[in-house]
Amino acid sequence: MIKFIRNTTAFLTILIFIGFIVYSCSKLYIKQDFRQTYGTYNDSIHQNSFENDFFKVHLKNGDVSVLNEWLLNDSKDSILGKGKLFDFNRNEIKDGSMALEINEVAIIETNQLEAIKSKDKERIAGLSLLTGVNLVLDAVCITNPKACFGSCPTFYTNNSLSIHDAKAEGFSSSISPALEATDMDALRTQTSGKEFHLTMKNEAFETHLLNELFLTAIPKKKTEYVFHDQRNKFYKSNHILPPKRATIDGTNILNKVLEIDDQEFFSKTDEHDLTKKEEIYLDFNGVSDNTQGLVINFRQTLLTTFLLYSGISFMGDEVGDYFAKIETNSSIKKRLSNPFKLLGKIKLYAWNNENRQWQFFDEIYETGPISKNLIISPISKISTKNGQLKIKIELTKGLWRIDYLGLTEIKEPTLVNHIYPSKIKTLNGFPAELEKIINDDEKYLASFPGNEYDFMFRLPDLMNQDEYEVFVTSKGYYLEWIRSNWLRNKNIQKLKKMLSNNKEVWASLAVEYKIIEDEMEDVFWNSRYTNIK
Amino acid sequence: MKNLLKIFVCVIFVWGCSTPKYLSAPKDFKNHVKGLYLEYTTKKSHSREIAEIIEVKDKYIKLLPVKNEKIISIKQNDIKYAHVLVSLTSDNQKKLNTWAGLLNINSLVHGYFMVFSLPINLVSTYSTSIHARGAYRMKIPDDVKWHELHKFARFPQGIPELIDENLIK
Numbered sequence: 001m002i003k004f005i006r007n008t009t010a011f012l013t014i015l016i017f018i019g020f021i022v023y024s025c026s027k028l029y030i031k032q033d034f035r036q037t038y039g040t041y042n043d044s045i046h047q048n049s050f051e052n053d054f055f056k057v058h059l060k061n062g063d064v065s066v067l068n069e070w071l072l073n074d075s076k077d078s079i080l081g082k083g084k085l086f087d088f089n090r091n092e093i094k095d096g097s098m099a100l101e102i103n104e105v106a107i108i109e110t111n112q113l114e115a116i117k118s119k120d121k122e123r124i125a126g127l128s129l130l131t132g133v134n135l136v137l138d139a140v141c142i143t144n145p146k147a148c149f150g151s152c153p154t155f156y157t158n159n160s161l162s163i164h165d166a167k168a169e170g171f172s173s174s175i176s177p178a179l180e181a182t183d184m185d186a187l188r189t190q191t192s193g194k195e196f197h198l199t200m201k202n203e204a205f206e207t208h209l210l211n212e213l214f215l216t217a218i219p220k221k222k223t224e225y226v227f228h229d230q231r232n233k234f235y236k237s238n239h240i241l242p243p244k245r246a247t248i249d250g251t252n253i254l255n256k257v258l259e260i261d262d263q264e265f266f267s268k269t270d271e272h273d274l275t276k277k278e279e280i281y282l283d284f285n286g287v288s289d290n291t292q293g294l295v296i297n298f299r300q301t302l303l304t305t306f307l308l309y310s311g312i313s314f315m316g317d318e319v320g321d322y323f324a325k326i327e328t329n330s331s332i333k334k335r336l337s338n339p340f341k342l343l344g345k346i347k348l349y350a351w352n353n354e355n356r357q358w359q360f361f362d363e364i365y366e367t368g369p370i371s372k373n374l375i376i377s378p379i380s381k382i383s384t385k386n387g388q389l390k391i392k393i394e395l396t397k398g399l400w401r402i403d404y405l406g407l408t409e410i411k412e413p414t415l416v417n418h419i420y421p422s423k424i425k426t427l428n429g430f431p432a433e434l435e436k437i438i439n440d441d442e443k444y445l446a447s448f449p450g451n452e453y454d455f456m457f458r459l460p461d462l463m464n465q466d467e468y469e470v471f472v473t474s475k476g477y478y479l480e481w482i483r484s485n486w487l488r489n490k491n492i493q494k495l496k497k498m499l500s501n502n503k504e505v506w507a508s509l510a511v512e513y514k515i516i517e518d519e520m521e522d523v524f525w526n527s528r529y530t531n532i533k
Numbered sequence: 534m535k536n537l538l539k540i541f542v543c544v545i546f547v548w549g550c551s552t553p554k555y556l557s558a559p560k561d562f563k564n565h566v567k568g569l570y571l572e573y574t575t576k577k578s579h580s581r582e583i584a585e586i587i588e589v590k591d592k593y594i595k596l597l598p599v600k601n602e603k604i605i606s607i608k609q610n611d612i613k614y615a616h617v618l619v620s621l622t623s624d625n626q627k628k629l630n631t632w633a634g635l636l637n638i639n640s641l642v643h644g645y646f647m648v649f650s651l652p653i654n655l656v657s658t659y660s661t662s663i664h665a666r667g668a669y670r671m672k673i674p675d676d677v678k679w680h681e682l683h684k685f686a687r688f689p690q691g692i693p694e695l696i697d698e699n700l701i702k
Contacts, residue, residue: 028622028669032677037684056566062693064566088693089702090566106690111563116669118559118624123661127632130657134639137650 034115038108055081056109057100062088065100077102153208153447154370155472156199157189170200170210170474172367173340175308178327180211180477184232186374188260190220192467196457199427200447205481208447212475213437215457217417219465226413226469227295227376230364234416235293235376237408243391245283246405253280257405260297260374268517269303269398274510275342282391284407287384291411293376294348294362294391297404300369304399306513307339311498312480316490319482335499340367342501343396351390352383358392359383372403378410398517417468419457427452440475449481553621555585555599556668560624568687571596572670573615575607583618587701588692589683595692597701604698609679617677617685619669633658 057065063085070081078099085094154166168185187198196215202208218226218234225237246254248265256265270276315322325332345365349358362377382389389407420438429451436443447453459468497505557565568586571594584596584605593608623629636658640651671677683689692698 028667029676030619030669030671032671032681032684034619035684037689058689060690060693062688062696066564066566084564086566088688088696089700090687107684109684109689113559113562116559116562116620116622119622120625120629123623123629126657126661127629127636130636130654131632134636134650134654138639 028119030115034112036110036112038110055083056111057105058107058109059100059104060106061104063093064090065098067098073099079105152204152206152368152478153210153474153476154201154203155185155187155474156201157187157197157470159199166371168472168474169368169371170208170472171476171478174477175480176323176326177209177477178333179336180475182212182473182475184216184228184471184473185371186228187470187472188374189470190222190467191459191470192462194459194461196459196468196470198421198455198457198472200453200455202429202447202449202451205449207479207481208476209444209478210437210447210474210476211444212440212473213421213455214473215417215419215421216471216473217419217459217468218413218471219415219417219462220413220467220469222466225408227293227374227408227410228471229293229376229378230362232473234413235378235410236413237293237410240295240406240408241284241286242406243282244285246280248278248280257402260372260404264401264403266301266401267397269510269513271514272507272510274303274307274396274398274506274513275344276397277344277394278397280393280395280402280405282393282405284389284391286387287382287389287407288387288409289382289384290409291378291380292382292389292407293378293410295374295376295404295406295408296346296364296402297372297374298346298364298366298400298402299372300367301399301401302369302517303513304340304343304367305369306516307343307498307509310489310509310512311336311339311495312482313489314491314495314498316492318490318492338499338501342506343399346400347394348377349392349394350379350383351392352381353385354383369401372401374404376408376410417460419459421455422458423456425454425456427454429453444476553583553618553668555583556618557620558624558626559620559622562620565620568597569685570599570618571615572618573607574613575611576613577611579613586617586682586686588688589679589686590691591680594682595698597687602702604701612673615673617671617673617682619671622667622669629661633661 055067055070057067057079059065065081065083065085067079067081067083069083070079072078073080078101080097080099082097083095084092085098087093152172153170155168155170156165157167158165167187167189169183170185171181171183173179174181174183196217198215200210200213216228216234218236220226220236223238225240226234227237228234242258243254246252246257248267253265256263265280267278312319322332326336327333345363347360348362348364349360351357352359359381361379361381364375364377366373366375391407393402393405395402421434424432424434424437426432429448430446432445432453436445445453462468494505498509555570570583571586572581572583574581582598582600584598586594587597587604588595591609593606594612595604595606597604636654637651640654673679673682677685683691687701692701
């Protein structure tokens with residue numbers, strides 16, 4: 001991101017030049033007749049000069065007087081008035097009432113000030129509009145900084161500058177040392193090279209502490225697929241069967257889930273209940289009786305990050321105390337996971353033709369709104385009828401984005417390689433040592449906002465296979481940087497009630513999220529690919 | 534990030550330092566008792582100069598350059614290009630510049646969206662700021678003829694004989 005911003009310097013420079021062009025075009029021309037001059041006082045009266053705001057009298061000796069009130073005296077030989085008198089160098093020499101002899105007047109000058117009116121109104125209107133747009137964006141970013149500032153360590157397999165090209169997010173739920181966790185993600189990348197490079201970036205206002213990092217490389221034929229499940233077990237398959245039908249509340253969503261692409265199915269939260277569930281129904285035809293797995297590519301909406309940051313902001317200036325308690329008090333640590341438990345996992349059911357009931361077969365969960373998670377859920381006991389299989393997916397409304405759904409016959413691979421990095425190169429930040437991340441121990445690689453590291457992995461020779469399917473496993477935790485504006489939202493009572501799953505508080509959170517949901521989602525996701533690139 | 538901050542500082546610096554101080558704001562124009570200013574180039578020198586109009590005669594003009602305090606005389610025929618600068622177009626130039634500058638700095642809190650909000654803010658505020666720094670002008674001879682020019686001089690009647698030109702500041 002930092003590099004990207006740096007690269008935009010040239011672009012911005014061009015804009016500044018455009019500004020200069022605007023400057024050259026911004027001249028406002030007026031005609032000379034806004035100023036009138038008169039040789040005598042009589043001339044000026046005939047031209048209704050008394051209607052002007054002010055009256056400038058140039059004297060023969062080079063002095064000049066600016067009068068706000070003026071009239072001719074009874075003997076008509078002097079102009080009486082109130083104002084200021086200046087010498088030939090325009091130093092003020094008199095302020096107040098004065099009498100100027102007609103014989104000493106060289107020229108009388110009046111000006112139509114309408115001709116040179118300030119243009120500030122238009123400018124203020126323009127800046128007000130721009131300020132309004134900025135304030136909306138400020139509100140979005142303040143309410144949910146992750147919508148603007150990223151998430152956890154992000155992993156890239158190419159030189160992409162876009163957050164939307166991140167192939168994986170590491171340990172998104174691990175917001176404190178006590179919550180350190182291991183996270184495996186499919187990189188959705190195949191390689192036949194001897195070296196593999198993975199870039200880890202810190203694109204958030206967070207400190208990332210990486211304990212361990214390794215790749216899992218599964219050799220395969222080009223025509224094969226490799227997936228992993230929630231228990232990090234790997235499966236191979238040859239062919240993926242698309243659903244014949246995919247509906248939710250009777251609405252067809254098939255086109256959203258047929259391909260791994262930008263099209264995703266997602267719904268909005270219930271305005272009163274953030275835990276309200278919905279069900280997707282899938283029909284598959286031509287299913288064999290062999291072991292099958294449901295392939296899902298998914299990620300979260302911004303709901304969990306909203307809840308996480310609401311919780312932290314409710315801690316206010318006690319945030320440090322609470323995070324210390326998480327480390328030492330297991331009940332608090334347990335309570336912290338309550339909101340996520342309440343929202344629930346994605347539950348998967350298959351229709352059992354024998355007892356004519358939905359049969360639960362798996363549940364999946366992965367925190368993070370940025371990179372998609374491609375995983376498989378094996379269906380232990382298949383119950384098809386004439387090659388037909390029905391699947392039900394139960395999920396919380398407004399919490400998930402489902403990109404892809406498919407069914408595939410699965411088998412376990414014969415070879416699984418775990419590969420630790422051979423080299424680490426600091427692209428941005430402090431030099432890092434490899435030994436800190438090749439074991440699950442007390443040593444951590446600390447990564448700060450803007451830091452980027454390139455990890456090089458040496459892959460073993462491919463024996464009789466064509467390429468490797470690559471997965472990344474990261475272990476660690478991260479510490480959120482507390483923004484000063486969060487401290488203002490301190491509400492310990494609300495925090496306690498939120499963690500106790502209090503219905504009223506959850507109802508108010510539903511309303512709060514509803515207000516910003518559309519805007520937050522639109523701003524974040526409409527910025528994808530074309531815009532950001 | 535450092536580069537970005539440098540751009541910010543430069544932009545804000547450019548905005549802050551380049552105000553033509555010799556020009557009046559519209560609200561202060563009635564108190565402007567000096568001559569108006571001539572922006573000109575001559576056939577001998579292509580550099581653009583700015584000077585206060587002191588006196589205008591049929592064949593020449595006397596000017597007090599803003600860069601030094603010595604009156605110069607230029608023949609009408611030697612002038613290649615000339616504009617009369619009347620006044621600024623803004624009464625609150627500093628406030629508008631500060632507002633515009635703050636809007637640009639505000640982009641920093643937009644995270645990723647800074648790549649959109651910063652250029653939009655920058656172009657819009659820069660344009661606003663530039664306009665605010667702009668001046669009402671008169672082209673010679675399109676908007677003001679040579680024989681009409683004297684009324685914009687400090688001494689529209691001509692420099693009084695009793696005044697030593699060298700003392701004019």
